[in-house]
Each structure stands twice: as structure tokens, then as C-alpha cells.
Amino acid sequence: MTTLSAEDVIAELRTAVSGEVDASPRRRAEYSTDASNYRVAPQVVVAPRDADDVLAALDVARRTGTPVTARGGGTSTAGNSIGPGMVLDFSVHMNRVLSLDPEARTAVVQPGVVESSLQAVAKPHGLRFGPDPSSQNRATIGGMIGNNACGPHALSYGRTADNTRRLDVVDGLGRRWQAGSGSGALAAVPGLEELVRAHLATIRTDLGRFKRQVSGYSMEHLLPENGSHLARMLVGTEGTLVTVLEAEVDLVPLATKPVLVALGYPDMATAADAVPALLDFDPLAIEGLDAKLVDVVRRHKGDAAIPPLPAGGGWLMIELGPREGEDAEDVLARAEQLAAAGQTEARTILAPGPQADALWRIRADGAGLGGRTPSNAPAWPGWEDAAVPPERLGDYLRDFQDLMDQRGVDGLLYGHFGDGCVHVRLDLPLDTPEGISPSREFLEAAADLVAGYGGSLSGEHGDGRQRSELLPKMFLPETIELFGQVKRLFDPENHLNPGVLVNPMALDVDLRRPFARSLNDQRGFAFLEDGGDFTTAVHRCTGVGKCRADTSEAGGFMCPSYLATKDEKDVTRGRARVLQELTRSPSAGGPDLVRGFDDPGLAASLDLCLSCKACASDCPTGTDVASYKSEVLYRKYQGKVRPRTHYLLGQLPRWSGLVTRVPGLARLVNTAARLRPLTKLIMRAGGMDTRRQMVRFAEQRFSSWARSPQGERAGRQGDGPAARGEATGAMAADRPGHRRVVLWADSFSETLDGNGARATLAVLREAGYDVVLPDQPVCCGLTWTTTGQLDGARARLRTLLDVLGPLAAEGVPIIGVEPSCTAALRSDLVELLPDDPRSREVAGSVRTLAELLTAPAPQGPREDWQPPSLEGVEVVAQPHCHHHAVMGWDADEALLTRAGASVQRLAGCCGLAGNFGMEAGHYETSVAVAENSLLPALAGAGLESVYLADGFSCRTQAEQLAGRRGVTLAELLLRD
Numbered sequence: 011m012t013t014l015s016a017e018d019v020i021a022e023l024r025t026a027v028s029g030e031v032d033a034s035p036r037r038r039a040e041y042s043t044d045a046s047n048y049r050v051a052p053q054v055v056v057a058p059r060d061a062d063d064v065l066a067a068l069d070v071a072r073r074t075g076t077p078v079t080a081r082g083g084g085t086s087t088a089g090n091s092i093g094p095g096m097v098l099d100f101s102v103h104m105n106r107v108l109s110l111d112p113e114a115r116t117a118v119v120q121p122g123v124v125e126s127s128l129q130a131v132a133k134p135h136g137l138r139f140g141p142d143p144s145s146q147n148r149a150t151i152g153g154m155i156g157n158n159a160c161g162p163h164a165l166s167y168g169r170t171a172d173n174t175r176r177l178d179v180v181d182g183l184g185r186r187w188q189a190g191s192g193s194g195a196l197a198a199v200p201g202l203e204e205l206v207r208a209h210l211a212t213i214r215t216d217l218g219r220f221k222r223q224v225s226g227y228s229m230e231h232l233l234p235e236n237g238s239h240l241a242r243m244l245v246g247t248e249g250t251l252v253t254v255l256e257a258e259v260d261l262v263p264l265a266t267k268p269v270l271v272a273l274g275y276p277d278m279a280t281a282a283d284a285v286p287a288l289l290d291f292d293p294l295a296i297e298g299l300d301a302k303l304v305d306v307v308r309r310h311k312g313d314a315a316i317p318p319l320p321a322g323g324g325w326l327m328i329e330l331g332p333r334e335g336e337d338a339e340d341v342l343a344r345a346e347q348l349a350a351a352g353q354t355e356a357r358t359i360l361a362p363g364p365q366a367d368a369l370w371r372i373r374a375d376g377a378g379l380g381g382r383t384p385s386n387a388p389a390w391p392g393w394e395d396a397a398v399p400p401e402r403l404g405d406y407l408r409d410f411q412d413l414m415d416q417r418g419v420d421g422l423l424y425g426h427f428g429d430g431c432v433h434v435r436l437d438l439p440l441d442t443p444e445g446i447s448p449s450r451e452f453l454e455a456a457a458d459l460v461a462g463y464g465g466s467l468s469g470e471h472g473d474g475r476q477r478s479e480l481l482p483k484m485f486l487p488e489t490i491e492l493f494g495q496v497k498r499l500f501d502p503e504n505h506l507n508p509g510v511l512v513n514p515m516a517l518d519v520d521l522r523r524p525f526a527r528s529l530n531d532q533r534g535f536a537f538l539e540d541g542g543d544f545t546t547a548v549h550r551c552t553g554v555g556k557c558r559a560d561t562s563e564a565g566g567f568m569c570p571s572y573l574a575t576k577d578e579k580d581v582t583r584g585r586a587r588v589l590q591e592l593t594r595s596p597s598a599g600g601p602d603l604v605r606g607f608d609d610p611g612l613a614a615s616l617d618l619c620l621s622c623k624a625c626a627s628d629c630p631t632g633t634d635v636a637s638y639k640s641e642v643l644y645r646k647y648q649g650k651v652r653p654r655t656h657y658l659l660g661q662l663p664r665w666s667g668l669v670t671r672v673p674g675l676a677r678l679v680n681t682a683a684r685l686r687p688l689t690k691l692i693m694r695a696g697g698m699d700t701r702r703q704m705v706r707f708a709e710q711r712f713s714s715w716a717r718s719p720q721g722e723r724a725g726r727q728g729d730g731p732a733a734r735g736e737a738t739g740a741m742a743a744d745r746p747g748h749r750r751v752v753l754w755a756d757s758f759s760e761t762l763d764g765n766g767a768r769a770t771l772a773v774l775r776e777a778g779y780d781v782v783l784p785d786q787p788v789c790c791g792l793t794w795t796t797t798g799q800l801d802g803a804r805a806r807l808r809t810l811l812d813v814l815g816p817l818a819a820e821g822v823p824i825i826g827v828e829p830s831c832t833a834a835l836r837s838d839l840v841e842l843l844p845d846d847p848r849s850r851e852v853a854g855s856v857r858t859l860a861e862l863l864t865a866p867a868p869q870g871p872r873e874d875w876q877p878p879s880l881e882g883v884e885v886v887a888q889p890h891c892h893h894h895a896v897m898g899w900d901a902d903e904a905l906l907t908r909a910g911a912s913v914q915r916l917a918g919c920c921g922l923a924g925n926f927g928m929e930a931g932h933y934e935t936s937v938a939v940a941e942n943s944l945l946p947a948l949a950g951a952g953l954e955s956v957y958l959a960d961g962f963s964c965r966t967q968a969e970q971l972a973g974r975r976g977v978t979l980a981e982l983l984l985r986d
Contacts, residue, residue, distance in 0.1 A: 014074045016053050022074070023096075026066040029059040029103055035603040036611030039591040040584040041081070041097050042603070045553035047390055047440060048089035048475050049522035049590075051601050052079070057102035061255045064098065065180060068253060071096055071505055072184055079507050080249040082122055082150030084583075085555040087391040088474025089520075090157060090248045093507055098253070100152050102576070107131045108256070115261045116175060121152025121254045126559075137261040140167025143470070144373075147559035152254050157472035158224045158246030162295040162373070165428040166331075167262055169221075169470070171228060171245035178256035179244065182501025189252070191239035196232060198240065201499050206232045209492050216489045222397035222429045222469040226481055226511065227251075227493050248472050249507040251500035267362030268294055268329040269345045270369060274322025274356030278423050279411065281324045283404035284353045285427050291348040294329040296428030297373050303422045307372050310630070314900070317368045320356035326427060327373060373424065388523075388549065389421055389435035392476055393453055396460045397469030400430040406463045407432070413459060417452050431469035441546070443524045450518045457483045478514030523549055525598030526590070534644035534800035535637055536844040544641060545593040551586030551633040557625060558583065567624035567891050570919035574938035580618045582625040585635050588615040589642075607646040616642060618935055620923035621796045622891035623833070627898075636796070637841070643798020652797075654697040659925035660797030662705075663757030663789045669707045670761045676707035699933040703970055705762055712755045712764035713787055716771060724768060725775030749869070751779045751862065752817050752824040752855075756831035757789045758962045766960065767827045769980035770859055774825065777863060778872030782822065788813045790834040795842070796924055804842050807849075810835075815848035818855040823869055825857055827978075829893035829960050830924065832856055837896050858893070859980055860901040864908075877983055880911035885982070886951045888916045888944055888968070890961030891923065902979060906958075909983075914951070918943040920959070922967035940971055948972045958982055 014022070016033070023031045033054040042051040053076070058064045071078045079093030082101050091097075100122030107128055108118040112135040119128055125146040129138050142161035143149055149159065154170045155177070167173065180186040187198040196203040206213065206229070217223070218230030224246055231242040244252055275281040278300050285296055301323045308316050319325060328348060332341050342361065349357040360366040398406045407423075414420065414436070421436040438452065439445025457467055457480040467477040467484055482490050497504070497512040509515035529544045540546040557569045558581055572581035579585075591604040592612060604612050616639045626634035647656075658665070670676050683689050683704040690700040715721045751774060759767040774781050788810040791803030814824055826832025835856045843849045863871055885906060889899040899915070906913050921939030926932055948957060948968060957976040959965045965976035 019070065019074045019076055020054050022070045023054060023056060023067060026070055027056060027058060027063045029063050030055075030057040032057075034611065035601070036579065036588055036614055038601070039588045039603040039611065040578045040615075041084070041099070042092065042587060042591070043522055043553060044081075044084045044086045044089065044091045045391065045555060046087050046089040046092070046474065046476060047392055047522055048092060048520045049600075050089075050092045050094050050520050051603060052093060052097040053095050055097045055099060057099045059103045061104075061178075064104075064253060064255055065184075065186070067096065067098060068180060069184065072182075072503070075503070076505070077508050078249075078253070078505055080121070080152065080156065080253050082153030082156070083124065083145065083148045083555055083558060084553065084578075085145045085149050086153065086157065086474060087394060087471050088468070088476035090472045090474035090507075090510065091153065092475075093509075099578075101150055105150070110135065110137075110261075112137065115263075116258055117261055118256060118258050119151050120256060121155070122150050124148060124150055125154065132261055133264065136264050138264050139259060140164070140173050140262045141170050145555060148555045151257060151259065155245050155254055155257060156248050158228070158470060160222070160224075160426065160429070160431070160470035162297050162426055163329075164221075164426065164470070165296060166292075166294045169224070169245075171231065171242040173260045173262075174241050174245050174257065175260055176258040177241045177244055177252070177254055179252035179254055181252045182503060182506050186255075189241040189244055191237045191241060193238070195238050195240045199499055202232075202240075202496070205492075205495055205499065209488070212486065212488050212492060216486050219464060220397075220399045220430070220466075222426075222431045223466040224397070224470055225466045225468040225473050225477065226485060226489070227496055229492070229496070246472065248474065248510055250497065250511050251506065253506065265294060265331045268331045268366075269341050269362065270360040270366040271326075271328040271330065271345050271349050271352075272320055272358040272360070272369060273326045273328070273349065273352040273354050274320030275324050275326070275354055276322060278324035279404045279407040281322075281326050282407050282427055284326065285403060285430075286401045287351050287353070288326070288328060288348055289400070289428065291330065291344055291351070292333060293348070293428060294331050295327075295426070297327045298423070298425050298427035298432075299325045299327060299373055300423040303424050304372060306422060310632075312898075315368070316372065317365050318358070319369070320354075320358050322354075322356050324423075326352070327370065329370075387437050388441070388546075388552075390438050390440050390523075391435055391552070392438060392449070393456045394433045394435050395431070395468045395471040395477075396456070396465060397429065397431040398460060398463040398465030400428065402463050402465075403427060403430045403432075406460070406465065409459055410456070413452075413455055417448070417455070419452060426469070429469065430465070440521065440523045441526075441549075446518050446521065446524055453517060454480065454483075460484070473514075474510055475515055475520065476517055478509075478511050479517045481511070481514075522590070525595050526593040527595040529593055534641050534798070535841045537637075538841060538844060539632070544638075547634070548586055548589040548593060548638055550631045551583055551590070551629070552631055553583055553587075554630060555583055556628065556630060557581045566628040567622060567894050567918055568628035569625065570620050570622055570891075570921065570923075570939045570942070571618040571935055573918065573942050574935050575618070579615055582629055582633055582635055585615050585619060585638075586633055588612055589638055607642055612642065618932070620891070620919055620921075620926045620939070622919050622923055623837075623895040624891050624919070626837075627895040637838075640795055640798045640800065644800045647798060652799075654695075655925060655929050656797045656799065658696045659698070659928055660793050660799055661802070662793050662925075663761065666705075666707055666757065666761035667787075670709075670711050676709045680706050680709070694930075697930055698928050699930045701933055702928050705966070708761050708764050710764070711787075712760045712767045713783065715764060715768060716755075716783055721768070721771065725772030749779045749872070750782055750822050752782045752784065752814065752822055754784060754814065754824050754826055755787065756792075756826065756828045757787070758831065759827040760787045763962055763965070766978035766980055769978060769984050770825065770827055773859065773863075773980045773983050777875045782817065784813050786813060790831045790839070792831050792834045792838075793925065795834065795838055800842060803838070807839055807843055808846075811843070811846060811848040811852060814852050814855075818848065818851040822855065823857045823862060824852065824855045825859060825862055827960075827980075828962055829858070829890035829897070830963075832858060833892035833896035858897055858901065860905045861897065864901045864905055877905060877909040878985065880906065880909040880982070880985070883911045883985070884952065884955040885911045885913045885958050886916065886947050886955055887913055887958040888920055888961070888964045888976070890959070890964055891919050893960065905979075906982075914947060916943045916947050920944050920961070920964040920967040922963040924963055927963070927967065936967075937971065940967055944968065945972055948974050956982060956985075
């Protein structure tokens, strides 16, 4: 082993490895933590392309004494996948299913393959990988091997260890072999067989005591009566003994849709008491769910996300599938028997279908939503994975609740109760250095408690940096010594994931949150849900990694640039990590990776953020990178010259207002814009991509049209008050009892494309509304906000409040046209002007057209109004990102379905996102984002289909990239 500088090590890696080798401060910040409480900045991040790259990188590490940490999806909650030296990210390139044998029911995979990708390949053969943690759409098989992941269906399918057949591994000495089972399997590691023989009694009595004893090294698999299964023993060793290059795993048949039994109890402990009696019914899963978690789901997703539950403060959700020879009626009969044995009268049995799926989804969302308490405070991992034998679970939970009460700790409880595994995230005081000591004391007491019940510190997440120090509380001293001897056989120099399991770091070292500093000077946004603190806001991200999932499958929009680039730099979590580095106190120690708001690494991290706001809704913790980006730009450019696009695109309503104010000027500009050499010159000078086209300006403003005879006639062919010649517009203020609404035409609708506003006016009148038009055009300042010109945004919002505030105070609904501007009034307005009481009044009054038309009386349309028939109309609908994130698109879909349309609802951003796709340097990403969902959908849709897009950007993107013209919902509702 030689001693080299970090620069020399990186140089050697770049010579030896064909994959990416990145030692930039920004990249190191992105990989400095996982889903845990810890922050350890690596020296370098390596993304190997193949096994040869891994071997070459490990060779450099051994020769230079560089620690190595293997990483998959980076969703570990115990600090298992962070380290001080080299991080090997297998998810970037080594992410393929290499082969699948349907006859043998096995698959060979690279360690970086995401589990849901394996499931997709196996599904056509009627197979699946058994373990299914809630993070399966971003967790990698290599990471699941590292932690011995389980999930709810481990009750029936077993842990990852139980489903692992063979591993291609290399140990800390550089020895590579195929780890399997049977006679001679242990000979691959000199001394291992002898070590096992010398400690048979200890292994048989202290290890493998119950199914979810995942902590430590699972050496019970090495016993002769267990098949001397070295591959299974290596599962759960968290990269401390070997690095996995390839895995052969077992597959199980796909289960038919299960019956779901929901049982209600007064509390979680009482629910746990019932578990042992239910195991006799061969359930696929028994999950525990606390009322607090249900309340968090309700707050985050609304009442509609919560199906009816039996009465109670805690529930068991049990899935039952058919035994061999059973049919659906047999399963339902067994479900009735199970429910009768459940020691409660509060019970619901659901046959397979949407209601059962929705109920189960509450549990599936628990891992992410558990990151915030019912009071919206941070809830930390750390004691989220304890397990005890199921027959002792109820008593354990009572004592654990007493412990929390004594220490003033609260948390959200759920877990795999059929296996005795409990997940709970706690509001430990980890946001200040003073909170470290009481947090440590609590964790030590919790470890003593679970050990007293014969339990395990970890039931599926591994020990990592969080629990390794506590292992002597649950294992005999000779077992701890045995673990050390095993480590020395595989990795005598302690290169592989040092500080974990053997010779562990203290659990209160390298904590991430306590050493942050408040950055409240020159604040732009109020960050009301975070106590007004930017630091608290960016630390919302717990690293659960939902942003890395293929969200299009689940109808999500996060994170469009990551879906295009697959680079951690461009995902919500990666950006949040860089922002968190920005808040680190200089006294925290360790490398200073982000130095101020003008740090180039921070700029690179935020550059491809489309400000789509999807993370604010799709992220379980509400991490809102769009707002953070605006805040960073605001502070970065205070008193400084800004980029050209900020003055042009960022103040577009100002220029479009000027162009459309002068009669005939808009037509002249539009004519000149057809001269491509001229427009390219203008766009290049303005910092825009010359492959784009210039916007077209409205040759007649919407407000002018609305007050013209043509506008006055719009929508008067029905039976509403407008059709009968009754008062409309401002005069309707004198007509109490009539359904008055304000139609607010934003700057885009007023000066760029007024078709949507015109159609909205007509639809509102047809639906029986007296439509009030503001007496002057007002802007929400959206483009100022997205470019961080927050003072300019505030100025425009104050003017808007002067105009719309009095109407909102009267309780008149305000109907927006452009979704992004409507969303700005529902969200950004209160954050930018929190002290003005009119902000909340206006925000609470703003509605989309669909929300209004689907509302009940008295705000809904007249009783006899029905949407026009859209039977036979195929609609390809692109919800605007801000519409999805802030208002939700369910009302629009419900209205279209009621009209009879066939709706294909696209998931994901269009890729233009206001100024983003117009700016130089963003074109390729903008197009790549469009290719995720929008462009394939348009290419596959017939010419007779309707492209529905309320967003000006969405229509512009489709027209420029696919030559497809879009219509707004209001225009579609006026379709002949």
C-alpha cells in the first residue's frame, strides 16, 4: 500500500476506469449523505461501467489505502451507503438484468438494477422477485443485498437473503469468487470454515433467533444444517466484507390480486396483540398502520386519498392470496375466518380492486410521509427498524410508547407486524448541537428495550452508522468478537465501508442536521411551513429518493430533468443535498463544499431545474426546489447585474405589455419574427436558443376583445342571466344572489394568447355565471419569481391585490386561465406577501375553471348546466406541472369523463417550462424531457384526437417540436 494525495488517487482512477470519475465539490456534496441522519463527504465518486471498472477501482483503493463504499439507489436510512473515500455508484451503468430463466425461476442481475426494473422483466413470465420494500421503484438489488431488504411480503416470500442463490464478489484483498452454498462453499475464504466450526454453539444460540433478526452478520446461514450458504450470509453485510459484481436471485410466481382485510383497534399495541393468531391463516402480509400516519396522508393528499377505514386508532392490513387449489370464494371465506379471529368487531374485507389498492397505498407511502410529524415537524430515522418476535410485539410497543412519553418524543408508527418489524420516525431534537445528547440517550434506552425483548436493532434496513455501535446490547461479547474475526478474514485492512458493523463509528458522529446555520438575511420567500427558515426548508429532504423513481408509472411529474439525464445532479435529492451543504456552519468540520449563493457548483446543480414545482407535491416531504432556486437567485443577484434572459424572459409580461399596448405594433413585430435570420440574431443576443421560435404577440388584447361587441356576445346562447340580457361585468356587483365570478386574464392570456381566456368567458356565461372582469390587467409576477427577481414579483402582486383583493373579500371566486399563474396566486402569493391579509383572501378565492364547474352549490354552475357531449372524442391531456403540483388535475379529468371524453392523461413535464426551454444551453434537455411522455403520446395519437393543454408553455412546446396545436379546456368545452 502506498500513500498518495487525493489528487494522485483521482488521477490513477481516471487512468484505470472507463466510467465517470468525479471529485468536484458539487458531486461530493450530492453523495455526502443518503436517507439517513449522517453526512460524510467522499473524496471521489466513481460510476463503473462494468465489472472490470470495479476491479480496477478497487485495486487503486487497496494500493492507496482509500476506503470504499458501494452505493445503489442511496436510500439507506442508517448511513450504510456513505463513506469518506471512494463511493462506487452502481446505479448509473451497471443496472441491467443480464438473464432470466423462467424454468429455473432465476435471474442474473447487475447490482445497480432497480428492483422494479427486474419485476418488469420477470412479469411477462408470471414471475417476480419476492422481497418488495416500499422503495422498490428506486432501490437497487445491490442495495437490497447490502441491507437484506424485506418489505411487507417477506412474510410469505422471505428476505433478500432467502431469495439469493449466488453472488459474484470481490473481497477486501482483491480475491474474486462465486459465493454459493453447499460442500466447499466456505473454502473460498481461507479460515472461514474453521472459524465456523470453532463457534457453532455461539452461532446456533445467538444468531438467527427469529426471522427479522437482521442486525450483525447472519452467520447462521453458514451452519451445515442450513446448507453452508455463503451467498446468503453475505447478504446484509452492508459492503463491509465484499463488493458484489453480479447476483443470481430466485424468483417466485406472481400472486393473483389479493383480498385485503382491514382490522381496527384502539391503538397499535392492541393491534399487535392480535397478530400471532392471524399467522395461522397464511397471510401474504400483515401490516400495521397508525392513525397519525393516516392523518399525514390526508393532510398531504387530501380526504379523497383515504378510503373508508374501520373504526380505530390503529389498524392491521392483511393480504390473503389463494392457497394451492383455492378459488376466489375460498380466499374470501378464509378472510372472513381471519377477521373473526382478529379480536375486533371493527373490520372491513375488500375484494381485489381500486378501493383495496387505495387503502394499501396509504401503507406504501409511509416511508416517505413518515419524514414529517402530524405537526409538520421533521421526523428522523434512527430507530425506524427495530424488530421483535411477533408474539412479543404488543408488549414491546406499550413499553416503547412509554419510553417515548417519558422522553417527550413523538413519531409516526407503522411496520411489518406479521414479522414483528416496526418502523417509526421520531421528532428527535437533531436540529441543534444541544439535541445530540438527549437523542443519543433515547436511542441507547430504545436499544436496551428491544434487546430485553429478544429483538433486533435492525429488521431490514441494516445497522450502518446509526446502530452498529449499539450491537453489543443485543449480542453476546463472543458474538461481537466473532464478527471482528470474520471482518479480518475478508477485509483485514478495513478498506470496505469502514465504521460500519465492526469497529463502528459512534452513532452521534458525523450527524448532518445539527451543524447547519440559519440563512435568514435578505430573505425572499417567507417559508411559512418551515418557521421562516431557509435552512429548515432545504433540510426537508430526507433522501427517501422517490424523486429517482420512474414517476410516470405512478402519475407523478418529479423530476423531469433527472428523467432526461439520469444524473444525481438533476434530481430533487441531489439538489437538496447541495443546498444543505450551502447551510453548513464553518464550525461543523469537514470539507466546505458549497461556498455561498454564488458558488459555481450550486449554479450547476440548479441550472437544469425546470421550476416545475412537482417536487413540492410529489415529494413526500414537500421539498420545493423551485422555491429554493428562486431564493438562491434572489440572494445571488442582489445588487448585481443579472443574466440577459432574466431581463428579457424573466420580465416578458413587461415587454409583451409594451408591444401590445401600441396599436399595430404587435402585428409589425409578428411579421418581423417570420424573418428567421433576424429572429436568430435577436434570440442569440438575448441569450436564447436559436432553434426556438419567437413568441407571437396578441394583436388584440383579451381585455379589449372582452369589452368589444364580439366579447359581449360571447357565451350568450344559453339560458343563463347573460343570455337573457341581464347585467354582466362590473354591474353584476349590484345583483346579490347571482353567481358572480371574476375572470382574471393573466399576462400570457392578455398579451400572448387570448383564446383560452375568450373561451373561458363564454363557458362561464353559458354555465350561468355573472362574469366580472378586473378594471385593469394585473400580473402575478410569475416570470419574476422563477428568475429570482422577488422584489419585482412582490411589486406586481401588491398591484394585483389592490385590484382583486376587494372582490376576494366579498367572497367572489377568482377564475384563472393560465395554470402557472393561477398556481402562483394559490401558493407564491402568500409566501411573498405573508403579512398582507389580502394574500390569503385572494389565494383562498382562486379556482381553476374545472374546479368551479365541478363544485357543489352555491359556487357551482346552474343546476341544469351540463358539459357538452364529448362522446367519441379522444383527448391527449398534458396537465401543466404547476396545475398538477398546486391545484391537482382531478377536477379536470372528472369533468372530461362526465362529458364522455376518452382521456389519456400524460404524466411528466412538457419540457419547455416557461423560460427554461427557451434559454441557451437548455434545448437538448428540454427536448429530452418532452420525449419522456409528450412527444411519444402525440406521435401515437390519431390526427382526430385533441391535444389538451391549458399551459401556454405546453402548447408552445408541442407546436414547436411536433407541429401539434393544442387547445385549452375551455376551448374544448365549446367544441361544436
